[in-house]
Amino acid sequence: MATTLSDTKRQELEAIAKRIRRHIIASTTKAGSGHPSSSLSAVEIAVTLFFGGVMRYRPQEPGWPDRDRFILSKGHAAPLLYAVLAEAGYFPVEELQTLRRIGSPLEGHPNRKRLPAVEASTGSLGQGLSIGLGHALAARLDGRDYRVYVLLGDGEIDEGQVWEAAAAARKYQVSNLIAIIDHNGYQQTGPTSEVLDMEPIAEKWRTFGWDVQEIDGHDLDALAAAFAHATAAEAPSVIVARTVKGKGIESVLKELKDENMHGKPLPEEAAQKALALLS
Amino acid sequence: MKIGARIGLSLGKATRDAFGLALAELGREYPDIVVIDGDVHNSTRTEYFAREFPDRFFNVGIAESNMVGIASGLAACGKRPVVASFAAFILCNAFDQLRMGVAFPELPVKVVGSHAGISIGEDGPSQMGIEDVALACALGGFAVVVPADEPSTRAATRAMIEHPGPVYLRVGRPKVPVVYTDGCEFQIGRANELRDGTDVTLIANGLMVAAALEAAYLLEQEDISARVVDMHTVKPIDVAAIQAAAEETGGIVVCEEHLHYGGLGAAVAQTVAETSPCRMAFVNLGDRYAESGTPDELLEAYGLTAEAIVAAARRVLE
Ligand SMILES: Cc1ncc(C[n+]2csc(CCOP(=O)(O)OP(=O)(O)O)c2C)c(N)n1
Ligand SMILES: [Mg+2]
Numbered sequence: 001m002a003t004t005l006s007d008t009k010r011q012e013l014e015a016i017a018k019r020i021r022r023h024i025i026a027s028t029t030k031a032g033s034g035h036p037s038s039s040l041s042a043v044e045i046a047v048t049l050f051f052g053g054v055m056r057y058r059p060q061e062p063g064w065p066d067r068d069r070f071i072l073s074k075g076h077a078a079p080l081l082y083a084v085l086a087e088a089g090y091f092p093v094e095e096l097q098t099l100r101r102i103g104s105p106l107e108g109h110p111n112r113k114r115l116p117a118v119e120a121s122t123g124s125l126g127q128g129l130s131i132g133l134g135h136a137l138a139a140r141l142d143g144r145d146y147r148v149y150v151l152l153g154d155g156e157i158d159e160g161q162v163w164e165a166a167a168a169a170r171k172y173q174v175s176n177l178i179a180i181i182d183h184n185g186y187q188q189t190g191p192t193s194e195v196l197d198m199e200p201i202a203e204k205w206r207t208f209g210w211d212v213q214e215i216d217g218h219d220l221d222a223l224a225a226a227f228a229h230a231t232a233a234e235a236p237s238v239i240v241a242r243t244v245k246g247k248g249i250e251s252v253l254k255e256l257k258d259e260n261m262h263g264k265p266l267p268e269e270a271a272q273k274a275l276a277l278l279s
Numbered sequence: 280m281k282i283g284a285r286i287g288l289s290l291g292k293a294t295r296d297a298f299g300l301a302l303a304e305l306g307r308e309y310p311d312i313v314v315i316d317g318d319v320h321n322s323t324r325t326e327y328f329a330r331e332f333p334d335r336f337f338n339v340g341i342a343e344s345n346m347v348g349i350a351s352g353l354a355a356c357g358k359r360p361v362v363a364s365f366a367a368f369i370l371c372n373a374f375d376q377l378r379m380g381v382a383f384p385e386l387p388v389k390v391v392g393s394h395a396g397i398s399i400g401e402d403g404p405s406q407m408g409i410e411d412v413a414l415a416c417a418l419g420g421f422a423v424v425v426p427a428d429e430p431s432t433r434a435a436t437r438a439m440i441e442h443p444g445p446v447y448l449r450v451g452r453p454k455v456p457v458v459y460t461d462g463c464e465f466q467i468g469r470a471n472e473l474r475d476g477t478d479v480t481l482i483a484n485g486l487m488v489a490a491a492l493e494a495a496y497l498l499e500q501e502d503i504s505a506r507v508v509d510m511h512t513v514k515p516i517d518v519a520a521i522q523a524a525a526e527e528t529g530g531i532v533v534c535e536e537h538l539h540y541g542g543l544g545a546a547v548a549q550t551v552a553e554t555s556p557c558r559m560a561f562v563n564l565g566d567r568y569a570e571s572g573t574p575d576e577l578l579e580a581y582g583l584t585a586e587a588i589v590a591a592a593r594r595v596l597e
Contacts, residue, residue, distance in 0.1 A: 033401045075405060100401040102572030102580060108403035114570070123405025124368055125341050155318060158340035188318045189338060195318055196340025 004221050005052070013220050016087060017047045021248045021278050023083035023096050029271040031100040034108065037246035037253065037261040039080035041184040041217070042151060045241055046070075046084045048223040049149055054231075056146075059089035062116040068146050069135050071120045073128020074153035074182065075109040076263065081118070082106050090117045126159025128152065129179060133165050136174040136236075147176045147231060155187025158196045163208070169236040170209035178230045179210075179238040182217065184245035186260040205238045217241025249274040280398075281575045282585070283456030283489035286496045291429035291457035294450040294485075295393045299324025301436035302361065306332050309440060311359045315339060315346045323363040323393040323450075343372040350388045351380030359387065359440065366392025366408025366449055374414060381445050382418040389439050390415070391448045395425075396536035397564065397581055398486055399452040403571040408449070409564055413541025415447035416514050422467050423514040425449045425535075425543070427488035428457045431511065434465030442467055449485065451536075453574050456489040458509070470517040476506035479592045480524035483534035484510050484543055487562070487583065491534050494588035505592060516546045518554065525555040530595035534562040534588055560591035 005013070020043050028034035049055045055068040072081045079099060086093045098104035105114035109123030120131045132150035139146050152162065169177050187195050198204065205212045211233040215222040223241070230237035246253045246261055252274045253261050266274055280290060291297075306312050306328050316338040320326040329336040339345055343364055350360035362369060369392050370377070381388045392415075395408040415423045422442055426435040432450060439446045446467070458473060465471075473488070474495055481491040488509045495505040506528055508520055524531055531551060533544040544561040551557060562582065569581055578584060 031401060100403070100571045102570065102576045104571070107571040108401050109405040111404065111570075121405065123403065124372065126372075155341050158318070158342045160342060160344060187341065188322070189316075189320055195338055196342070 005224055010220055013047050013051055016051050017043050018278050020047065020080065020083040020087060022275055023086065023093070024079045025249070025266060025271050025274050027082070027096045027099040028079050028265040029268060030097055032265060033100060034079055034265050035076040035263050036079060036265060038074065038153070039077040040247045040249065041243040041245045042077055042080055042182045043247065044218045044220055044223055045151065045180055045182065046080055048220060048227060050084050050088050052220070052224050054227045055149065057088070062090065066144055066146050069119045069132070069148040071122070071128045071132045071148065071150045072110055073122055073150050074125065074156050075122030078106070078108065078110050081110055085117045125153065125156040126161045129162055129165035132177055133169050133174060136177040137172060139176055140174070145176070147178060150177070150179045152179060152181050153187070154181055154183045154185065154192050154198070154201065155195065157181065157198055157201070166205065166208040166210065173234070174236050175234050177236045179236070181238065181240045182243055183240050184243045186245045186262065188262050190260070202240050205240070209235060211235045211237040212240065214240045215242070217243035218247055248278055252277065280453055280455060282486065282578065283493055285585070286493050288456035288458060288489055288492070290454045293452055293454050294426055294429065294432040295324045295452060297429040297432035298391060298436050298448065298450045299327045301433040303327035303331050305437060305440050306335070309359060311357065312440065313337070313353055313358045313360050315350050315360060315362045317341055317343050317346050317364045317368070319364050322365065323391065325361070325363045343368050344376045347373040347376035347388070348380050351376070351384070351386055354386035354388050359389070361389045361391060363391035363393065365406060366395040366411040367406060370408065370411045370414045377418055382420055385420055385444060387444055389446050389448065391450065393450050394452050395449045396451055396486065397569040397577045397583070398536065398574040400574040400577060401571050404568040407569060409536070409538050409568070410541070411449060412513055412535070412537050412543065416541060416546065418445070420444055421514065422446045422512065424467060424512050425484040426511050427485060427509055428455055428459055430457065430459040430461050430463050431465055434463055435511065438465055438467050451486060455486050458488055458492060468512045468515045468517060470520040471509045471511070472506065472520070473509055474505070474507040476504040477528055478504045479530045479532065479595055480506040480508060480528045481532050481534060481588060481592065482508045482510045482521070482524065482543070482547055484513065485536050487534040487536055490583065490585050491588055493585035494592065497585055497589050498592055503592065503596065510543060510547065513543050513546050516550055518550050521547055521550045522554040525551050525557040530558045532560045532562060532588055532591045532595055536583055537563055539563050539565050558595045560594045562587050562591050
């Protein structure tokens, strides 16, 4: 079933992923706060969606009614969302440097009132899947064929509301709703296995009546294949993407003795090292 | 933090730190204290308690409603539960559980909301608890406490633990100016007058107490004598202190890092209306959410400054 990418396409996506990682590190270090490690784990997921031909969207017309939706339920990964939107042409890449500054629409967490390309204001975890279900039901009511992609954290699925949304999505068989779990194994205060073990995650979604795939969330070919399968599925679909928090700069985090590095920007010197790794 | 610098107030610990350290100390004294966390103990500073009393500490993951339900059960069994998360998440996400599991059955659960107000800065409006006081006041039987600084938060934490009923304690993220001395007097429901005055009274809580002291200094330059009252308890409100302020100074400005509706301003105004009507003005966040920025920039941009309090006092005195 594997929809394998062409070599040129893969190289193109790899190059974009690298640029996005650089934006994430540079913008958070410049801001002096933010969540780079949480952003880095989901880079390939977002890159496949936006640049791998999965999602349809019009940067010049953010409100285009037929656009596919991307909802960042784990809103603290805003630096990733902003980098992707900039690379996709929604606003100039230079604006990424205004992250978290007063007056900038690039707030610490996504705010749809300030930045039209943001589909849902998030930052209080656990709410994005319900909002995504609302978009998915609206598509049905309006006879539109757009799809809704919701990115959740593996700690975020501790929230009960996620499972309320999962049950409701099954009831309404919204095949246009696709959830992706960024399964990076960490949440704010430690490994998910210690804070609140939700394993077996895939099994839980299966019993909630969802179409489930488990893949390596940094493998661009696997991601492309998974989205091809998910968009064809009859049921709501979830991709449990095994990822690494801080992917791309693991050695730098190791040196800082903080593999989770939750909610902390890289200090200037570490950021320079990280950027060198990604050049 | 710029607030208070002009009058020489030095920065103390953040009130979340003062709370966390005090809680760990109280844990030694009260073996029935148990703490429920939602994957944020390094933010709320219940980490100090967790380190010392791992058996009495429960991190239940990112699940605020569940946190409150568990606390309700523990309280029903005679424990003294403290639930702590961001003010925005614990009150907004678990409001029904606070109502059904704590307020309605009158169980002595202690609810602590950190990251209150816009002074959290860069994380932005989704993380800022600015409607928490209104929500907590709406819970029947809750005491609602908003301490100003490090020493008074330490005292407030003890008062909360020793209070017989449910309490909401609001603490903040940044280091804030010290306005009290160690071992200060602190009683839930009893306001502290920090400066006497005869022309107008500035009633404040939280971070705005330091701003009110600064405003009183500025007003003094204009020969206006301002009383400053730290109304750290929003509920039950100190009726006598408010009535005295209204009658003795004839005008009141209420200052808080909260939305206009349902907070300290509303509580003071209700009391004034019932006891001794006088002119009032309000310094608060109005009816809007803020944005990302540095704490100082935001306090300035959203009108939480000594200058704004001075302007409000002038309106009252007109
Ligand atoms: C309702 C709520 N509770 C707590 C938080 C604080 N918080 C921010 S990120 C985070 C951990 C998230 O972990 P996960 O979903 O695994 O995301 P990761 O950072 O690992 O990508 C927490 C607890 C929040 N934002 N919202
Ligand atoms: Mg995670």
